[in-house]
Amino acid sequence: MAKTSPAQFVRQVRQEVAKVTWPTRRETAVTTVTVLVMVFIAALFFFVVDQALSFGVRQILGLGG
Known part of the structure; x- marks a missing residue:
């Protein structure tokens, strides 16, 4: 494999x-809110499952x- 000079590397980059x-500011905000909502739903789900399993045990x- 041929070596690339630093200048050539910078041009390629x-x-x-x-x-x-790049996403717009609005797309970033919508994605962030979506992720936070999904994290909350997942945390609530696992909390409920944990409580149910704990009760069963x-x-x-x-x-x-």
């Missing part, structure tokens, strides 16, 4: 960065009050 389509082992 600039060409690749020019191809990138306590009932099976006779530790329920």
Whole structure:
């Protein structure tokens, strides 16, 4: 494999960065809110499942009050 000079490397990097389509501020905000909502839903789901399993285990082992 041929060695690339630092100047050639910088030119190639600039060409690749020019191809990138950057999201708008609105797209970034919408994506961020969507991720936060999904994280909240997942946390709520796992909390409910954890509580249900905990209750079931306590009932099976006779530790329920």
